[in-house]
Amino acid sequence: MAQFLQVHPENPQPRLLKQAAALLAQGGVVAVPTDSSYALACHLDDKAAVDRLRALRGVDEKHHLTLLCRDLSELANYARVDNRQYRLLKQATPGPYTFILEATKEVPRRVSHPQRKTIGLRVPDHRALQTLLELHGAPLLAATLIPPGEQEPLNDPEDIRERFSHGLAAIVDAGACPSEPTTVVDLSGDEIQVIRLGRGELARLGL
Secondary structure (H helix, E strand, C coil): CCEEEECCCCCCCHHHHHHHHHHHHCCCCEEECCCCCCEEEEECCCHHHHHHHHHHHCCCCCCCCEEECCCHHHHCCCECCCHHHHHHHHHHCCCCEEEEEEECCCCCCCCCCCCCCEEEEECCCCHHHHHHHHHHCCCEEEEECCCCCCCCCCCCHHHHHHHHCCCCCEEEECCCCCCCCCEEEECCCCCCEEEECCCCCHHHHCC
16 A cells, blocks of 8 residues: 655655655655656666556556656766757756657666667656655656556546555655646657657747
8 A cells, every 4th residue: 555645845845755765765666746747756776666667557668768857967877968959958957848868878778768779858847856856866767647548647646546556655745736748859869859749848949
């Protein structure tokens, strides 16, 4: 049964987020709030946790998972970023954007896309999640919390508890998030490609 941790979205209680960080370190999958919608998150280097996250989400290894990073300096450890890409990232972070970039060797092979060796990365603009990332001390691997076979992400923490409580270690309840997915931008090729238009505005990227 998942622990239900109710935190203030703007002034989150560190004591409760430390509990969530401890559960992540122990291999738990945790539902976390973001600046787009709720997401499932786990420790990057824990294969069993990653497999459990994929099973809860109902996706295979070809589905791009996303690394949630605290800032651009952390992101650069996990993705190859040239000057042009860095300028674009700087304009859009933190914010509701997911960027697909070429993964570095720091990213476990089982986590990056099997054919393309790419990874989705983002720097979320959500106080509770940023505090959790700081306490965890490393990026978290995440996927939007969309139940298997459905199209829309879950946005009500009580609904998440009802439907996922037995598969999760904890639910960080910071109230409702904007129930709109991130804008996904592929920067891994020669041309910039918008894969999904979501909450992040293209104008902020100069596109």
